[in-house]
Amino acid sequence: MMSEESIKEYLRERALKATPIRVGLLSLLSERESAIPYSEIQENLKSFDRVTLYRTLNALIDGGIVHKASTSGDETYYALCSQNCSKHCHKHEHIHFKCTACHEVSCMHIEQAIKISIPNFQIEEVSVEVKGVCDKCCK
């Protein structure tokens, strides 16, 4: 949950103009615990042109502010990046959990670091997507 002013500041710090759709998108993403599917973002920002929304998503992903949180299903989910991401360098030390019951997608920091090494390969990025049932849905 971020104020409109802090969102604008956040954008300008990253050399991105603080336009209404960008503020609207970040506001939407910040007021939610879990990642948001494209269709829902679209619905929430339907006063803006569809093309502009795509360009906004791409601009904020390029800017290191937003990331895709799940792409394996039929819908793409988006979430806010943490502080340590920057332009063209997303550094996520978390996994994405998708609940098969409530369909929520969450970014989660986990204890055991995921260290993968393959002989003679150079590892740049590891992304882990976990499916299962979340704590709320497990009762």
Next chain:
Amino acid sequence: MMSEESIKEYLRERALKATPIRVGLLSLLSERESAIPYSEIQENLKSFDRVTLYRTLNALIDGGIVHKASTSGDETYYALCSQNCSKHCHKHEHIHFKCTACHEVSCMHIEQAIKISIPNFQIEEVSVEVKGVCDKCCK
């Protein structure tokens, strides 16, 4: 690399009719080390209707014979399943490596088992996608 006859057998064992497009798809996937992007599959099987190809991919995924190997980029990659997959139960003990140089996507078994546990969550499936530079491209 599988013979046409063994592919047909393989399909029938899983209660799937051995139709030309299915044999063609499995033949294509089996003659390649790495996973194949949709566009290339489409190109190779362009004598068949596009709709039929989608239905074929879905039928073989449902049947536990084929799986998506990468969905995070702009293209979906497909690969053959190993033996231990079955109808509605894909059990992959491997990761997907995408080379940022040659763009090949490969299924790879790795030493360290990826064991993830989250308190109060029920884990059903873990998929790991790794990006980097493959051994060939590292020289």
Next chain:
DNA sequence: TTTATAAATGCAACAATGTTGCATTAAAAT
């Protein structure tokens, strides 16, 4: 506060991806 300018927006048009219904065809069981 006004002006300048570079970037973002909206719109139209397009391309690619994916789905559904239905009549026809073909695989495999009898």
Next chain:
DNA sequence: ATTTTAATGCAACATTGTTGCATTTATAAA
């Protein structure tokens, strides 16, 4: 050879994503 059930091809449609271009707007400079 006949039957039956499933798969195919085709048309039509829906969703997702992209590009070019004229217009507008956020911000920096005057």
